[in-house]
Amino acid sequence: xxxxxxxxxxxxxxxxxxxxxxxxxxxxxxxxxxxxxxxxxxxxxxxxxxxxxxxxxxxxxxxxxxxxxxxxxxxxxxxxxxxxxxxxxxxxxxxxxxxxxxxxxxxxxxxxxxxxxxxxxxxxxxxxxxxxxxxxxxxxxxxxxxxxx
Numbered sequence: 001x002x003x004x005x006x007x008x009x010x011x012x013x014x015x016x017x018x019x020x021x022x023x024x025x026x027x028x029x030x031x032x033x034x035x036x037x038x039x040x041x042x043x044x045x046x047x048x049x050x051x052x053x054x055x056x057x058x059x060x061x062x063x064x065x066x067x068x069x070x071x072x073x074x075x076x077x078x079x080x081x082x083x084x085x086x087x088x089x090x091x092x093x094x095x096x097x098x099x100x101x102x103x104x105x106x107x108x109x110x111x112x113x114x115x116x117x118x119x120x121x122x123x124x125x126x127x128x129x130x131x132x133x134x135x136x137x138x139x140x141x142x143x144x145x146x147x148x149x
Contacts, residue, residue: 001094001132002074002081004125009070012063016053019046041115084140085147091140094133101126 011018023046026032026039052059077094079087102123109119 001129002077004129005070005074005077008125009067009074012067012070015060015063016046016049019049022046037115038117041118080136080140084136085144088137088140088144091133091137095130095137098126098130098133101129 019042023039023042026042032039076090079090084091105114105119105122105126108114109116109122114122
């Protein structure tokens with residue numbers, strides 16, 4: 001979780017540059033023929049970021065805060081590594097957060113006109129993220145029982 005949150009946070013800062021590179025890579029790959037709608041979506045988002053960054057660079061300040069929140073949350077997950085039983089609440093919080101990704105993606109994605117395929121990709125972060133958290137929760141509960149015995 002720490003690594004995933006850290007990478008998500010760090011990569012949220014240079015979105016315009018990353019999407020430009022991603023678009024270039026997609027256009028030089030078979031994706032143009034295999035997934036034309038996905039390539040068009042990436043191009044649209046990349047163009048929007050160039051436009052917004054050129055005319056309203058302060059809007060990107062919002063994604064800077066999003067990035068910062070990911071980095072702060074990554075730090076919070078150090079607690080369960082140090083003392084898992086005492087910090088099981090962090091793991092439980094992570095499970096709740098992963099579950100919350102699904103309605104957020106569906107509701108906000110629908111309102112914002114995000115393609116369903118992209119919403120599914122966003123939801124996959126919650127679905128995949130919950131797996132190590134549930135394992136950690138189970139192992140922490142086992143550790144707590146062993147300490148009590």
